[in-house]
Amino acid sequence: MARYIFITGGVVSSLGKGLASAALGALLQARGYTVRLRKLDPYLNVDPGTMSPFEHGEVFVTDDGAETDLDLGHYERFTGVAARHTDSVSSGRIYQTVLDKERRGEYLGKTIQVIPHVTNQIKEFLEVGADEVDFMLCEIGGTVGDIEGLPFFEAIRQFGQEKPMGQCIFMHLTLLPYIAASGELKTKPTQHSVKELRSIGIAPDILVCRADQPIPDKERAKLALFCNVRPERVIAALDLKSIYEAPLAYHAEGLDQAVLDAFGIAPAPAPKLDRWHDVADRVKNPEGEVRIAVVGKYTQLEDAYKSISEALTHGGMANRVKVRVEWVDAEIFEADEPAPMLEGFHGILVPGGFGERGTEGKIRAAKYAREEKVPYFGICLGMQMAVVEASRNLAGIDKAGSEEFDNEAGQTRYEHVIYHMKEWVEGNRTIQRSIDDDKGGTMRLGAYDATLVDGSQVAEIYGTSAISERHRHRFEVDITYRQKLEDSGLTFSGLSPDGRLPEIVEIKDHPWFVGVQFHPELKSKPFEPHPLFADFVRAALEQSRLV
Template sequence: MARYIFITGGVVSSLGKGLASAALGALLQARGYSVRLRKLDPYLNVDPGTMSPFEHGEVFVTDDGAETDLDLGHYERFTGVPARKTDSVSSGRIYSNVLEKERRGDYLGKTIQVVPHVTNEIKDFLSIGDTEVDFMLCEIGGTVGDIEGLPFFEAIRQFAQDRPRGQCIFMHLTLLPYISASGELKTKPTQHSVKELRSIGIAPDVLVCRSEHEIPAKEIAKIALFCNVRPDAVIPAYDLRSIYEAPLAYHRAGLDQAVLDAFGIAPAPKPNLDRWEDVMDRLTNAEGLVRVAIVGKYTQLEDAYKSIAEALTHGGMANRVKVKAEWIDAEIFEREDPAPYLEGYHAILVPGGFGERGTEGKIKAAQFAREKGVPYLGICLGMQMAVIEAARNVAGMTKAGSEEFDHEKGEKRFEPVVYHLKEWVQGNHMVARKVDDDKGGTMRLGAYTAHLKDGSKVAEVYGAAEIEERHRHRYEVDTKYREKLESCGLVFSGMSPDGRLPEIVEWKDHPWFIGVQYHPELKSKPFAPHPLFADFVRAAKEVERLV
């Protein structure tokens, strides 16, 4: 049976609970334990799939097709453990499950209440797979005191009571603000946050205190005294050069030892941190600089492209260079010539997105990369825009476009080389979709296989004839234009096993121009960079341009 670590947050949001959870998971792995990480979000959306990137950042997709919080990306990147549908749940999903059971009559006519029905549903979720690993780390989204989070806090309190003593501990992350006028760190917000937590029956075993300034020993002693926590379980958490320094920094601060002490595990296995020391060596001892332009539509919030930014960093590690990713709003190119903006970059990346806004700018970015011989990586919509650019400017199909944009406007304006995906094979059955279906969970989601063309660039990059990558999209490139486009030099170098769905395109006579329908960034890790990103950065490194 797994030991459970519940990670909560207080004082303010965005303190880095997800990063702390991921780093702790990595440290427990370094000591030889197996781990799984989970996220419980209090919002009422069933999942983040229909939420704006400006609201919630990127949607992270699992192999089994769940649309989840971006923190699951941190969990995977730090531990290498593939996330599953059962590793993410929201209040919306919990309440939906409870109401479905009530409608079916599963509760035998009882009055449905938050306690015990909602809390029991949460506890059932927590119990899934608890015999598979040594430690289950469960992060509770939001901040203690939030009204929508109360059922989750009550559920984990009950869960810890239900389990044998010593099977569950609580880790609380807080902020120590610095008052510059008095030159002091203030512990009172942390004290009040712990008081709030204790008022609902949860006593933290470990406190992680975020601070921009060094925390003096006397302040640590004060926190320990007033929060009823051992002094060696008050862990300082400072700002870092890179998120990948977190495992080493938290180890130096004693987090993993404090957690094992809280469980009474002694003697604790010694950690092997070679993996993270190598990661930091590659980050801090880079031997060059590569500039990559990311031409997207959600550039005001970098978390919208979190996995892409991290995958580029990993590609830099693989090549011992620093990657400087710079964000450019695709809409600018709908009004202005892209050349003055894109000249001087070593590579161009066009990421995914939904809707017509900014797409003409993405098409111009693909055209610039094709004509100037600049390495180009198009992901999802970025691949589709590269195909439309090829159709318009090389194959002579001046009306080429996407059915998605006609659906959005409610009129037919384009010859659709990209069309709405109506059916596809998932596992051993056929999935059918209509344009007017509900938006949530109706895309082609999760891991699918692709066959790579012999002798193609992607086959060389992957070193394989068959790959499996994660998808999240509703529209596909139409294969009826394949022959015409390939005669112009755009090779369909990756296809679905049944040959119906294009997965990868590449320009035959270009130094490095690849578009993929899937999201390779979701599987990249600092200690195992995704081969596409590693080779993309390698190609960019070879471009002789002034920085």
Template sequence: MARYIFITGGVVSSLGKGLASAALGALLQARGFSVRLRKLDPYLNVDPGTMSPFEHGEVFVTDDGAETDLDLGHYERFTGVAARMTDSISSGRVYSNVLEKERRGDYLGKTIQVVPHVTNEIKDFLHVGDDEVDFMLCEIGGTVGDIEGLPFFEAIRQFSHDRPRGECIFMHLTLLPYLAASGELKTKPTQHSVKELQSIGIAPDILVCRSEQPIPEKEREKIALFCNVRKEAVVAAYDLKSIYEAPLAYHREGLDQAVLDAFQISPAPKPDLTIWQDVQDRIYHTDGAVNIAIVGKYTQLEDAYKSIKEALIHGGMANRIKVNVEWVDAEIFDHADAADHLEGFHAILVPGGFGERGTEGKIKAAEFARTRKIPYLGICLGMQMAVIEAARNLAHIETAGSEEFDHEAGQKRFEPVVYHLKEWVQGNHAVKRKVGDDKGGTMRLGSYDATLKDGSRVAEIYGNTAIEERHRHRYEVDVKYREQLETCGLTFSGMSPDGKLPEIVEIDDHPWFIGVQFHPELKSKPFAPHPLFKDFVRAAKDVSRLV
């Protein structure tokens, strides 16, 4: 049976619970333990799939097709453990499940209440897979005291009470603000946060205190005394230059040892931190830098493209090169020449997105990269825009566009080089969709196989002709244009196994021009960079050496 670590937060949001959870998971792995990480989110959306990136950042997708919180991306990047649908749940999903059971009569006509029905549903979720790993780390979204989070806090309180003593601990993240006027770190916010947690029946075993300043011994003792934790269990979390310093930084502060002590695991296995020492070395010992433009529509919020930015950093680590990312709003090109904003970059990346806004700018970015022989990586919509650009300017299909944009406008304006996917094969069965279907969870989601063309650039990059990548999209490039586009130099170098769905396109007489329908960034890790990002950054590095 797994030991459970519940990670909660207080005082303010965005303290870094997800990063702390991921780093702790990596440290426990370094000591030889197996881990799984989970996220419990209080919002009422069934999942983040239909939420705007401006609201919630990127949507992370698992192999089995779950649309989840971006923290699951942190979990995967730090531990290498592939997240599953059972590793993410929201209040919306919990209430939806409870109401479905009530409609079916599963509760035998009883009055449905938060306690016990909602809390039992949460506890059932927590139990899934608890015989598979040594440690289950469960992060509770939001902050203690939020009204929407109360059922989750009550559920984990009950859960720890139901388990044998010593199988559950609580780790609480708080803020230690520094007041420059008095030159002091203030512990009162942490004390009040712990008091709030204690008032609902949860006593933290470990406190992780976010601070800009070193925590003096006096303040550490004060926190321990008034929050009823051991002094050794007050762990400092300082600001870092790179998130990939977190495992080593938390180890220096004694977080993993504090966890093992709380579980009374003694003697504690010695950690092997070789991987993270190498990662840190690659971050700070580089040979030059490259400048890469990300031309997108959600550039005001970097978290909207969190995995892409991290994958570029991983590609830089693999090449021992610093990657400078600049966000370029695609709508700028509605009123400006692409050269005015893209000149001087060593590579261009166009990410995914939904809707027509900004797409003409993405098409111009693809054209600029193609004609100027600058390395280009198009992801999902970024691939579709590259295909539309080639259809317009190489194949002379002047009205080439996407059916998505016609649906949005309510009128037919384009020849649909990209069309709404109505049927595809998932596993052993066919999936069918209509344009008017609900938006949530109705896309082509999760991991799918692709077959690469022998001798293609992507086959060389992957070192294989059979790959598996994660998808999240409703629209596909229409294969009926394949011959026409390939005649013009745009090769369909990756296809679904049945040959019906284009997965990858590339331009033969270009230094590096690749578009992919899937999301390779979701599988990249600092200690295992994704092959496409690794080679993309290498190509940018080659360009930088020529300038």
């Protein structure tokens, strides 16, 4: 049976609970334990799938097709443990489940209340997979005191009480602000946060204090005294140059030892941290630099492309270079030529997205990369826009476009090289969709197999002809255009096993031009960079030597 670590936050949001959870998971793995991490989000959306990237950042997709919080990306990148749909839950999903049960009569006519029905449903969620790992790390989104989060805090309080002594601990992450005028780190916000937590029946076993400078012994002792935590369990979380230094930094502060001590595990296995020393060395000591332009539509918020940013960093680690990512708004190119802004970049990446806004700019970016022989990586919509560009400018299909854009405009303007996939095979089931279906959870989601063409560039990169990658999209490239496009120079180098769905396109007489329908960034890790990102950065490095 798993031991549970509940990670809560206070004072302000965005302090790094997800990163702290991921780093702790990595440290427990380094000591030989198995872990699973999960996220409990208080918002009322069923999942983040229909939320704007400006509102919530990227949507991280699991192999089994769940649309989840971006923190699950941190969990996977740091531990290598593939997340599942059971590792992410929101208030919306909990309430939906409770109400569905009520409609089916499962509560036998009882009055449905937050306690016990909602809290019991949360506890049921926490129990899933408890017999599979040594430690279950559960992060509660938001901050203590948020009204939406109260059922989750009550549920984990009950859970800790119901389990045997020593099976659950609580870790609270807070902020120690520095007041320059007095030259002090102030502990009062953390004291108030712990007081709020204790008022709902939860006493933290470990305090993790985010600060921009070391915590003096005086303040550490003060926190221990007023928050009723042992001094050695007051852990400093200092600002770092790279998130990949976090496991080593937290280990140096004694976080993993504090956790094991709180559980009474002694003697504790010694950690094996060679992997993380190597990762930190590759980040700190690059042997070169490449500039990559990410031409997207959500560039005002980097979290909208979090996994892409991290996967590019991993590609840099594989080549021992620093990847300098610069975010370019695709809409700019709808009015202006891209050349002045894209000159000097060693690679161009066009990521996924939804809707017509910015698409003509992405098409122009793909055209520039193709004509100027700059390495190009198109992901999801970025692949589709490369296909549209090739259709218009190589294959002579002047009105090539997407059904998605015509649906949005309410009129037919394009020849649909990209169209709405209404049916596909998932395992042994045939999935059918309508353009009028609800938006949430109705895409081709999760892991799907693909077969690579022998002798293709991507087959060489992967080193195999059979791959599995994660998808998140509603529209597909029309396979009926394959011959016309291949005759013009755009090769379909990866297809679904039944040959119906194009998965990868490439241009052979080009330094590096690849478009993929899936999201390879979701499976990249610092200690295991995705092969496409590693090779894209390699090509960018070659390009940097030419300019």
